[in-house]
Amino acid sequence: MRKNGEIVVGCCFLAVAVAFTTGAVRLQIGGPTEPLPGFFPFWGGLILIVLSLLYLFYAWAGRVAESPAFGRLGGPIVVVGTLVLYVATLETLGYLITTACLCAVVMRVLETKPWVNAAVSLVLSAVSYVLFDRLLGVTLPQGLLTVFGA
Amino acid sequence: MDFFANLSSGFQIALSASNLLYCALGAILGTAIGVLPGLGPPATIALLLPVTLRMEPVSAVIMLAGIFCGAMYGGSTTSILLNIPGEAASVVTALDGYKMARNGRAGAALGISALGSFIAGTLSVLGISLLAPTLASFALKFGPPEYFCLVFLGLMMAIYLSEESVLKGLMMGVLGLLLGTIGLDPVNGTERFTFGLTRLTDGVDFVVMVMGLFGLAEILCNLEAPENREIFKTALKGLLPTLADWRVCGPAVFRGSLLGFFIGVLPGGGAIISSFAAYAVEKRLSRHPERFGKGAIEGVAAPESANNAASTSSFIPLLTLGIPGNASIAMIFVALMIHGIRPGPLLLQEHPEIFWGVIASMYVGNAMLLGLNLPLIGFWVRMLKVPYRYLAVIVVVVCVIGAYSVNSSAWDVGVMAFFGVMGYLLRKFAFPAAPFILAMILGPMLEKTLQQSLIASGGDLMTFLQRPISATLLTVAVLLMLTPLLKGLWKKSRSGHNGG
Numbered sequence: 001m002r003k004n005g006e007i008v009v010g011c012c013f014l015a016v017a018v019a020f021t022t023g024a025v026r027l028q029i030g031g032p033t034e035p036l037p038g039f040f041p042f043w044g045g046l047i048l049i050v051l052s053l054l055y056l057f058y059a060w061a062g063r064v065a066e067s068p069a070f071g072r073l074g075g076p077i078v079v080v081g082t083l084v085l086y087v088a089t090l091e092t093l094g095y096l097i098t099t100a101c102l103c104a105v106v107m108r109v110l111e112t113k114p115w116v117n118a119a120v121s122l123v124l125s126a127v128s129y130v131l132f133d134r135l136l137g138v139t140l141p142q143g144l145l146t147v148f149g150a
Numbered sequence: 151m152d153f154f155a156n157l158s159s160g161f162q163i164a165l166s167a168s169n170l171l172y173c174a175l176g177a178i179l180g181t182a183i184g185v186l187p188g189l190g191p192p193a194t195i196a197l198l199l200p201v202t203l204r205m206e207p208v209s210a211v212i213m214l215a216g217i218f219c220g221a222m223y224g225g226s227t228t229s230i231l232l233n234i235p236g237e238a239a240s241v242v243t244a245l246d247g248y249k250m251a252r253n254g255r256a257g258a259a260l261g262i263s264a265l266g267s268f269i270a271g272t273l274s275v276l277g278i279s280l281l282a283p284t285l286a287s288f289a290l291k292f293g294p295p296e297y298f299c300l301v302f303l304g305l306m307m308a309i310y311l312s313e314e315s316v317l318k319g320l321m322m323g324v325l326g327l328l329l330g331t332i333g334l335d336p337v338n339g340t341e342r343f344t345f346g347l348t349r350l351t352d353g354v355d356f357v358v359m360v361m362g363l364f365g366l367a368e369i370l371c372n373l374e375a376p377e378n379r380e381i382f383k384t385a386l387k388g389l390l391p392t393l394a395d396w397r398v399c400g401p402a403v404f405r406g407s408l409l410g411f412f413i414g415v416l417p418g419g420g421a422i423i424s425s426f427a428a429y430a431v432e433k434r435l436s437r438h439p440e441r442f443g444k445g446a447i448e449g450v451a452a453p454e455s456a457n458n459a460a461s462t463s464s465f466i467p468l469l470t471l472g473i474p475g476n477a478s479i480a481m482i483f484v485a486l487m488i489h490g491i492r493p494g495p496l497l498l499q500e501h502p503e504i505f506w507g508v509i510a511s512m513y514v515g516n517a518m519l520l521g522l523n524l525p526l527i528g529f530w531v532r533m534l535k536v537p538y539r540y541l542a543v544i545v546v547v548v549c550v551i552g553a554y555s556v557n558s559s560a561w562d563v564g565v566m567a568f569f570g571v572m573g574y575l576l577r578k579f580a581f582p583a584a585p586f587i588l589a590m591i592l593g594p595m596l597e598k599t600l601q602q603s604l605i606a607s608g609g610d611l612m613t614f615l616q617r618p619i620s621a622t623l624l625t626v627a628v629l630l631m632l633t634p635l636l637k638g639l640w641k642k643s644r645s646g647h648n649g650g
Contacts, residue, residue, distance in 0.1 A: 009579050013321055020328045023343055032609030037340040040597040041331045048324040055317060065315055070578060071374030079373060079546075080571055086550070087564040099550065103543045109373055110539035120540065128547050137204070138555040 006059035014052035021045030075109040082106075094143020095133070100125035157279050160506025164514045169212050172205070173511050176213035177518045178526075180220020185227050185530045186541055190239075191461075192587070193364035194221035195481040197545070199357050200552040207489035208504055212511040214482050219515040221478075222461050223267060226454055227530050230259045239457040242429045246442065246449030253445045257527075262391045262399055262447055263454040264524050270407035270455035271516035274462035277411050278509055282498075286470040289495035294602035295614050299623035301596045304473050306627040307416060309585045316634050319585045322576075326589025327596065329354060336598045349561055356484045356590065358553045358562045359569045360477075363583055365549045366570025369542050371577055395447050402432050402448035406455030414460030415467065416475070428456030462512050468493050469505055473592065477584045480591050 020041050030036030058064050082105040090098050103121035112120070132138040163169060176198075183194040198217050202210035222239065229240040230247035243263065250259040292300070309319035332343045333353030344350040391399060409431060410424040432452040433442045442449050464475045465482075472494030474480040486493050491501055498505045553566035576583060607613035615621045 006579065009575070009581075013325065016325065016328070020331075020343070027340065027342055032604045032611065034609075035337075035601045035604055037335040037338055037342055040600065041328055041342065044324055044327045044331070048321065048328065051317065051321045051324060055321060058317070065580065073374065075373035076370040076574060079370065080567065083563075083567040083570075087560050087567065090554075090560040090563060099547060102550070103547065106369075106373075106543045106546050107539050110542060112539050120543070124543060124547060128551060132551050132555070136201070138200075138551060139558050140551070140554065141560070 003059060003062060006064050007056060010052055010056035010059050013055065014049060017045050017048035017052055019045075021049065078109055079106055090143075091141050092143055094145050095140040096125050096129055097144060099128065156283075156502065156506050157510065159502070160508075160510030161514075163208060163503055163507035164212060164510035169209055169507070169511065170514065172209045172213040173216040173514050174518050174522065176216025176218075177220040177223075177515055177522060180217035180222075181224040181227075181519070181526075181530065182220075182533065184221030184224025185533060186224075186545075190225055190364075190478075191218055191221035192360065192477040192481055193368060194218075194224075195478055196357065196360040196363075197365050197548050197552060199360075199481060199485060200555045202485060203488060203555075207486070207491055207501075208507045210485055210489060211482065211504060211508050214485050215508055215511045216515045216518070218461065218478055218482065219271070219458075219512065219519055222458060223264065223519050224530070226263045226267075227260065227527070230263065230450070231256060231531060239425050239453075239461075242425045242453040243450055245429070246444070246446050249443070249445035250447065250450065255445070255447075258391050258395060258447065259450050260527055261524065262395065262451045264520055265391070266399065266403045266406070266451045266455040267458035268516050268520045269403050270410060270459040271462050272513060273404075273407045274411050274414070274459040275509060275513040275516075278463060278466055278512075281415070282466050282470050282505075282509070285466060286495045286498045289471050292495070292619070293617075294599040294606065295617050295620040296623070298596060298599035298603055299614060299620040299627070300471060301473060301592050301599065303623045303627040303630075304467070304475065305585065305589055305592060305596070306630045308476070308588045309582075310630045310633070315580075316631070318581045320631075322581050322583070323585040323589045326586040327593040330590040330593025331597070336594045337601050349557075349559075354590075355556055355562060355565065357488075357556055358566045359590075360481060360587065361549050361552050362566040362569030362571075363573035363587070365545055365552075366566060367573025367577060369545055369549075370570060370574040372538065372542060391447065398448050399451040402428075402452040403455045405431060405435075406452035407459040410456030410459030411463045413456070414463030414475070424460035425453035425457040428452040458516070462516075465508065465512065469497055469508065470495060472497075472595070474588065477587045480587050483591060 024038035024040075024042035024045055027038030027041070028036040029038040029042045031039075055064070082102055086098050086102050100121045103124050104117055107117045107120060129140060133140040164173065179198055180191075180194055183197060184191065195214060195217055199214070202213050205213065225240040226243050226247070229244040230251055233244050233248040247259045247263070250256065305323055309316060309323050330353070332350055334340070334351060335342055341351060406424075406428040409428050413424040413427060429442075429449060429452055432448050433439050436442065436446070436448070438446075461478070464479050467473045467475050468479050468483055472483075472492065474483040483493060486504075491497070491504060549566060549570075550563055553562045554560065556562050573583065576586075603613055604611075613620075614624055
């Protein structure tokens with residue numbers, strides 16, 4: 001299982017390296033006398049390809065040093081999914097609503113009692129809005145609040 | 151005499167009412183976040199960097215220096231009281247510090263940690279004041295080949311000294327270099343890998359990336375496991391070490407400071423390696439090495455002094471050569487760049503107020519930590535008792551606001567989330583983040599100096615070996631990279647001899 005994970009990671013590195021190398025070729029590489037915009041990423045990509053292949057070989061041979069094991073993956077997956085939704089709705093729904101929801105999800109994952117969860121999420125969202133938007137001058141998206149002329 | 155005049159002008163800047171306030175605020179905020187397990191100095195600086203974006207450059211850097219010192223100090227507190235190092239440099243402190251706490255001497259451990267750090271910081275500031283101007287004037291003679299080799303050596307040191315394997319460090323370093331090419335080409339100004347998105351023209355926003363890579367990734371890692379944190383319940387009394395303690399700790403603090411200072415100056419060197427080295431030296435010199443690991447106070451004094459001296463002296467390569475030696479200093483490098491100030495040999499001539507202001511503020515920051523944090527230790531301990539779920543949700547909100555505030559754009563929150571996931575996965579597969587961060591920052595400089603060197607020499611790669619300084623730097627870098635290979639060969643040949 002772990003070995004498969006290492007191989008997937010190695011493949012990701014390899015894919016990134018190949019993407020940069022081919023992109024660099026499109027940008028034109030030039031040569032040592034006249035290096036063009038693709039010169040540096042091309043050689044960087046090529047080196048990463050070699051390193052990734054070496055890593056893949058070690059992973060396949062089971063010679064990669066052991067790394068920390070995964071715990072319960074549910075929590076991180078739920079929070080990352082919520083963050084994606086958060087980014088998609090932040091501008092339209094506004095900071096207060098989306099942030100309260102995000103806090104509620106994070107605290108739910110960390111097994112907080114429902115009423116504590118609701119109270120802390122609402123208070124934290126409101127306090128951070130007042131602190132950063134009103135006092136520190138960071139413009140946070142108002143979203144639905146504009147309907148109420150806030 | 152110039153030295154004293156310059157330093158006193160630095161103190162005038164650092165001791166102005168507003169800068170003093172920023173420094174104090176930075177030290178307290180830095181400690182508050184640094185105290186949280188897992189959030190070390192780079193994460194702390196990343197989380198608080200957006201706060202400094204609207205300030206005057208000098209004030210911003212002074213506050214960041216305070217945050218940096220505070221975060222280092224906060225990390226030691228969790229090591230001693232919780233046996234959870236807030237950052238890697240405090241790992242060694244936990245060995246004897248936690249044992250001291252269990253033996254009822256938590257106060258003395260925290261006290262010697264703060265006092266040792268203060269003394270080391272003071273000595274280190276003195277060292278910087280003497281050494282930095284000389285190094286800056288020497289660096290003015292550097293041409294592109296020397297700079298290329300210096301940056302290359304810095305990267306190689308960061309990779310070599312990273313905790314994980316050299317192969318993983320190299321992969322992360324090269325990945326950082328490649329991601330650093332996104333945006334405008336530093337020589338021709340051609341757009342690269344932007345996919346036509348204007349948001350990517352200036353490259354990946356560093357502040358946003360680091361917030362994800364350190365702040366969010368830390369939270370994601372902690373979401374995996376249920377809360378499992380025991381605060382050692384002990385009365386915090388006797389913060390000042392006894393005379394007997396000082397007799398043992400005095401030389402340890404001095405040796406730790408000296409060792410930390412010189413290790414911190416090296417590109418890629420810094421607090422982590424210096425604390426380990428200082429602990430090893432003390433153990434070797436001790437008449438009772440068997441006490442180490444069982445609550446020896448010099449086992450706390452030496453690494454704490456060393457890591458603080460190194461943190462301070464790691465400003466030398468930043469301020470004089472424009473090369474950040476570690477991830478925390480890289481964050482301060484970015485803050486300077488955001489304020490339109492380019493660290494390097496010309497900084498002393500163009501912005502002496504920044505140069506001497508930062509040096510003086512490091513000293514003021516250390517003094518403040520001593521004055522503010524020793525009485526506040528009880529408060530930091532109470533803060534650690536706050537359930538993790540509340541701390542986690544606050545960190546998430548700070549990350550989100552911090553990322554959004556950079557360009558007032560939800561896109562940046564998405565980028566932060568992306569790097570959060572990436573940071574989480576990289577931790578799970580034990581890939582070090584420091585070489586990646588340094589490579590991303592130093593990549594454009596590496597590329598520019600490489601191209602300039604090649605164009606000036608008509609494409610002759612031997613130009614790097616024909617100049618004595620660049621040849622020396624390059625040789626050291628290559629030797630560093632070959633060390634693991636040579637070690638392996640040596641081990642094989644030894645086992646072959648033994649077997650045969």
